[in-house]
Amino acid sequence: MTDIVDPHVVAAAGDPPDVPDATHGLSHVTSTGISNEKLGMWVFLGSECLLFGGLISTFLLYKNRAGYGDLNETPHELYDILFTSISSFVLLMSSLTMVLAVSAIQRGDHRALRTWLAATALMGGIFISGQVYEFKEFLNAGYGFTHSPAWSAFFGLTGFHGVHVTLGIIMLLSCILLSLSGRIRQDNAESVEIVGLYWHFVDVVWIIIFTVVYLIK
Amino acid sequence: MSADATTVPAPAGDTHADEHHGATDGLFVKTAIILAIITAIEVAWSYLPWSDWGDGTAMVLIEVGGLIIMMGVKFVIVASVFMHLRFDSKVLTRVFYAGLALAIAVYVGTLATFEFFTGGHSWN
Amino acid sequence: MASTDGTLALGTGTEAPARPMGVFARPRNTPGWRGWVTTVDHKRIGIMYGAAALFFFLIGGVEALLIRAQLAAPEGKLLSADLYNQVFTMHGTTMIFLAVMPIGAAFMNYLIPLQIGARDVAFPRLNALSFWSFLFGGVILNSAWFLGGGADGGWFNYAPNNGVIFSPSHGIDFWNLGLIFTGISSLVGAVNLITTVLNMRAPGMTLMRMPVFTWMSFVTQFLLLFAIPVLTSAQFLLLFDRLFGARFFDVSMGADPLLWEHLFWIFGHPEVYIMILPAFGIVSEIIPVFARKPIFGYPFMVFSGIAIGFMGWGVWAHHMFASGIGPISVAAFSVATMFIAVPTGVKILNWLATMWGGKLKFTAPMLYSIGLVTMFTIGGLSGVTHAVSPADTQQTDTYYIVAHFHYVLFGGALFGFVGGWYFWWPKVFGFKLSDYHGRINFWILLVGFNLTFGPMHILGLQGMPRRTYTYRTGYGFNFWNLVATIGAFMIAASFLYFFWIIWRSYRQSKVDAVALSGDPWDSRSLEWMVPCPTPAHNFDVTPTVHALDDFWHRKYDEDENGRLVRIAATEDVSQDGSATDVHLPSPSYWPFVLAAGFPFVAWGLIFNMWLCVIGGIAIVSALWGWVVEPSVDPEGEHGPHDDHHPTADDSPAEAEAGASEEAALVD
Amino acid sequence: MTGRARSTTARVIPLAVGAVLFLASCASGDNAPQDSLQPESPQARTIYNLIMPVFAVAGIVFFLVLFGAIYVGWRFRAKDDEDFAEFPEQVHGNFKLEIGWTILPALVLGVVGIFTVITIFDLAKKPADDAITVEVIGQQWWWEYRYDIDNDGVADEIITANDMVVPTGRDIALKIQSRDVIHSWWAPRLHGKKDAVPGRIHPLTIHTDETGEYIGQCTEFCGLSHAEMRIKVVSVTPEEFDAWVEAQMAPVVNPQDEAAIQGWSTFASTCTSCHHVRGMTDPASVDGDASPSTATAEFDYPDLINQVAGAAPDLTHFMSRSTFAGAMFDLRKDTDECNALGHTWASTEEGIEKCLNRTDLEAWLRNAPEMKAMYAGESMTPESRGMPNFNLSEDQIDQLVAYLITLK
Ligand code: HEA
C-alpha cells in the first residue's frame, strides 16, 4: 500500500502526492476545507429558502382576500409601517452585534463575546415583543388567525418567522451559558459563528418579509 | 481554514486570522451603517406619494422595483459580509444561492400562473 | 471523523464531561437490539432503512392486493367505497414515502461513504435521527388504521377535499403529521449526505471520480433538500387549517385550491426523480461489472443526471393540465416536460452502449438492470404522451396514468433496487443470494409486472378513471382488470419467492461456509476493496484515489496494445478489515429518544395536548443530552493513537440543526 | 435472432403502428362507450390526430430500445465463464455518438412540441358566437347544468341534473364550476377533461355532430362516491332541442290524482328542505277538496339544512332525464325499446308505464344511502352530504313516485 497518504495534507484535489499515512484514516480535514458543521448549516439554510418561499408566496397570493362584511380589511390597511420599521431596524442591527460577538470570540475576548451575545438576544427579544404587540393590535381590531386567507397567511408567515427568531434567542442564551461554563473557547469559535449564521439568516428573511409583505402594497 | 488550525490547538490570537481576509469589526460597523441608511431610504420611499405622480401604473412599477432592488442589496450585503460568504469557500455561496434562486424561480412561476397566464378563452 | 472536528470541541479538555445522564449511561458497542437502537454506524442504519422499508413495502403491497382483489370483477364487494379510498391513499403514500424513498435511502446510506472512501457520514448521529424519524413517521401514518381509519384523500390529497368538512375522520391528520416527520427525516438526511459527499471524500476522490451511483445520490439529495420544504410548507397550511381553523383552503373565504396543487407538485415532480435517480445509479454500477466494460460516457451519465434533477424543477404543472391553469402555462409546462426525455434518453442509450461490445453475463443483478432499462422506457414513453397536454386531458386521472407511474416506479425504481439487493447483498450480509433462483424470480416478476400494469394502458385509454372503487360491465373494463389482478398476485408470489431465496441462500451459506472474498463480482468501485461483510470501520486505511473506478485500476491496467491485463491479485489490493485502532463515532440513545417523541407530539395534536407534553419532554431532553454528549465517547473503546484528540469533542452545530428541525415541527 | 434483428428495423414501424391500432381496437363502439380513442367531436378528433402520431413515435422508440436491448444482449453475451473472464475492448465513450443521441430526441420532441402548442391554443379558442352557454356545476356526487340559451349572460330558468341535453351542430360553451371540492368533467368522446375547481370558472367548448348519448364520468377524486359521479351528454337535433327548451321553461302542473296529491304534500313537508320544484305551489293552500289547480300560494322553501354544496338536484322536470342520482341509476329502463324513446320517453303515460325504472327509484326513496355511498348521516348536520334515509312507509313511497312522475 504505497499510495496511502495523509489526508491532512491532501483533500480531493487531483492526484495527491505520496505521503505516508500517519492517521489511520481518521481525518480532521475535509475535502472542501470547510468544517462539516458549517457546510451542513449552509446546506440547511439553502433549503430554508424554499420553506419561507412557500409561505411568502401564500401570503402574496392571498393578501387581498381579507374577508367579507364589516371585517374586510387587508393586513396592509392595518399596518403601522413606522412601528414595524423600528422593530425591523432593531433586528437588522442585531446582525451587527452578532457578528461582533463572533469576532470577539475569534479574538479570544470572552467578556465581549457574552456582552455582544446578550445584546443580540436582547434585540431579538425587542423584535419579538414588537411582533406580539402588533399581533395584539390586529386581534383587537378583530382580525385573527382564523379570519380569512389573507389573515391566516399573514399570521402564518410572520408567526413562523417569529418562532425562528425565538429559537435563535434560545440558541444565543445557550451560548452565553456555555461560555460562562467555559465550554466555548477561542479555538471552537466556529460554533458561535454557526449560531450566527442561523441568526443572520433569520434576519435576511425578515429583510424580504419587511419589503414584500409590509412595504409593497 | 488551514489544516493546522483545525487539528492543532493553536495559540491564541491567530487561529482564524487567515480566514477572514479583511473582515474587521470596522467593516462590520460600516456595513451596518450602510444597511441602516438603505432601510431609511426604503421606508421613506414607500411613503412617497407615487400614485399622484404622472402615469399611475408606471410610477407604481418604479416604486415596487426600487423597493425590490433595495431589498436585494440589503440581502446580499448581509449574506456576504455578516455571513462571511465573501470570505468563505465558494461552495457555501453556491449551495445557498442555489436554494434561493430555485425558490425565486418556482414561486415566481407559481404566482405568475395565478396572475397572468390565463390566455385563450376564459370566464374569469 | 470530521464530525468531531477539533475546532468545534466544547469543554475545556481537562474535564471530560462525565456520563451526561445517569440513567442513560453512554451506550457502548452493545450487541443485540440495543446495539441497533443506539447505533450511529451508517451501515447498520442503512440495513435498518432497508428492513423497515421492506416491511412497509409489504404493507403497501397487501394494500395493492386488496385494490386488485376489489377490482378483479365489476361491482366488487370486498371493500366499501370508504375503505377503498383509504386503501388506495395509504397504498400510494406508503409505497412512495415509506417504501421506495427509504429503500433508496438504504442504498445511499450504506454505499455513499464506502464509495467515496469515508469512514462514516458527516453527522453520524443525525443519520440515526433520519432513520428513526422516518420510522416513527411511518408509525404515525399507519397508526391511523388503529385509531379511526386511514387517510382518504389520495396520495396528493387535493384541497379542499382534504379539509375537515370533507374528510372529518383523523386519517388526513395522520397523513399530514406522518409525512411532516418523514420529511424531517429526508431533510436531515439530505443535509447529512450532501455534506458527506462534499466533505468526506478520500484523498484524490474528485467529484468526477465518484461512482455514478454516488453522483445520482448526490443529485437526489439536492432534490430532497429543496423539494421537501415545499411540501412541508403546504403541510403546515393544511395542518393549521385542519387543527386550528385557519383559512388557507377555505374557498368560501376566497382561498384558491390550486395553491395546494402547485405546492404539492413543486415537491411532487422532483419527488419522482428522487425515487428513480438512485435506481439509475444502481444499474450504472451493475451493468459495467457484468459487461466487463467501463460505463459508456461517464461525463454524459453524470451531467444527464444533473440535467434531469435541474429540469425536474420546471415541469410540475404537467400534473395540472386539466386543472384550468390556462393555455399559456399549459403550453410552457408541456414543452418543458417533453425535454426531460432528452437527458433520460441519454442514460438509456448509454447503458445500451455500455453493453455493446461487452462480455455480458446475465446474473440476477444484470437481468434486473436490463429489466429497468426496458421497462422504464415504456413508462418514460407513456410519460411523453402525457406531456402532450391536449392528449393528457384525455389521459389524466385514468388508469393510463396508473400504468405510467407503475412502469417508472416499479419497472424503474423497484427493478433497480432488487437488482441492487442481489448485487450488494454479499457486501452487506456476507453471503450471496442464489443467482439461479434470482434469475427465475426475475422472469416471474417481469411477467407478473407486465400482466398487472400493461393492461392498465388499455383500461385507461378506454376511459377507466382511477380511484374508483367499482366499475361496471358494458365498458370493456372487465377482461383487462381480471388480467391485472392475476398479474398482481403473480408479483406477490414472486416476492414470496424472493423471501424464500433469502432464507435459502442464508441456510446454504451456513452449510457450506466458503469464505467470501471482498470482491465477488470483480467489480470496480471502492466498496469492493473491503471485506464482505463490511467491517465496522469500513477501511483499514483510507485509500487514495487516482482515477474513476479506482479499485478496478488497482487490479487491471492496459498493456501497450490497449488490452487489459491484471497487474495485481485482488487480495493484494484489497483491505482485510484487520485494523484495530480506528476511532469511530460512539453510539447514542438520543436520536432514538428524540424521534420517539414525534408520535406523541402527533397523537397529541390530534387527540390530547397532554400527549404533546410527553413527546415534548422526550424531545427536549434528547436535545439537551445530545448537546452535552460528546460525539466520541471519551471512555469508549478506541485504539492507542489518540493524540489527535486532545479534547473531548462535541458538535453543537449538529444539535442546532436538530433544533431548527425542531423549530419546523413546533411551528 | 442476431442477423434478423438488424434487418427488422424497417419492419419495426409497421409493428409499432400495429400495436397502437391494437390498443385502439381493444374496444370497439358499444362495449367501450367511454373510450378516449373513439373521438366523435371536432375537439376530440383534434386531440386524437395529435396523439396518434405521438403514439407511433413512442412505439418506434420503444421497439428500438427493446429490440436494441435484446439484440445487444444476444450478440454480446458471454458464452461461458471463460469467455466472460476475457476482456472486451474498453470503450469509455464516444462523444459524437452521445451528442447525436442527445440532439436527435430533442429534434423529435421539438416537432412534437410545436404541434402540441398549436393544438393547445386551437382548443382554447373562443367558441362560436351562437354558442349556447351551459354552467356545469359539480358537487358531491352529481352534476348540475344551468343553461343560458340566448347567451345573454344570465342563466335561464333551466336547471337540470345528470343529463346534459345539447343540440347538434352548435358550439356549447361550458362554464365548469364546483360547489364543494374539485371535480373533473369528462365525456371522452367529446373532449378532454377539465377540472371543476371551487371558486373558479373554467371554460371548455364541446360540439356534437351527431345525435346520441355520450357518456363520461367525474375524474378528479372527490371523496366517497367519486366512482359514481357520472356524466351523460344527450345530443338531439336542433328542433328537438328547441322543444326541450320550451318544455323545461314551462311551469309545473300541479298533480291531479289522489296518490300524487298525497305525494305532493309529503314532498312539500319532507323533501323541500333540499329539493326545489320551480313554480310549485303550496299544497297547504288547497282548500278542502277543491282541485289542486286552485292552489295558488307560492311554496315557501325552508332553508337548506345539510348540504355542504348548498344544493340538491332540482326536480322541476325530473322526468325529462334518463338517469338519476349522479347518473348512477337509470330512470328510463335501459332497454332498446325505451332507449329509442330518447329524452322524451316520459312524455306519455305509456312511456312511463313501460320504461320507468320504478325499482331503483323506489329503492332510492326507501333508503338512499344504501343505494349510493354518501355521508348522509343518521341525523342531518351541516357537514352531511347526500340524501338521507327518511324511513318512509311503502305508501308514502308510492305516493311520492306518483308525484314525481308528474314532473315532466
Ligand atoms: C419514478 C417516477 C417517475 C418518473 C421517472 C417519471 C418520468 C416522467 N413522467 Fe411521470 N409520473 C410519475 C412518476 C414518474 N414519472 C407519477 C408517480 C405520476 C402520477 C402522480 C399521480 O397523479 O398520482 C406521474 C405523472 C406524470 C404526468 C401527469 C399525468 C397526469 O396526471 O395527467 C406527466 C405529464 O406530463 C408525466 C410525465 C413524465 C415524463 C415526460 C417523464 C420523463 O422523465 C420520462 C423520460 C423517459 C423516456 C422518454 C424514455 C427514454 C428515452 C429515450 C429512449 C429517448 C428517446 C425518446 C423520445 C424521442 C421520446 N408523468
Ligand code: HEA
Ligand atoms: C413505488 C410505488 C408503488 C408500487 C411499488 C406500487 C405497487 C403496486 N400497485 Fe400501486 N400505486 C402507487 C404506487 C405504487 N404502487 C401510487 C402512488 C398510486 C396512486 C395512489 C393514489 O391514487 O392516491 C398507486 C395506485 C395503484 C392503483 C390504482 C388505484 C386507484 O386509482 O383506484 C392500483 C390498481 O391496481 C395499484 C396497484 C398496484 C399493484 C398491484 C402493485 C404491486 O406491484 C404490489 C406488489 C407487492 C406486493 C404484492 C407485496 C408482496 C408480498 C406479499 C404479498 C407477501 C405477503 C406478506 C405478508 C402477508 C407478510 N396501485
Ligand code: CUA
Ligand atoms: Cu366528482 Cu370525482
Ligand SMILES: [Cu+2]
Ligand atoms: Cu411529474
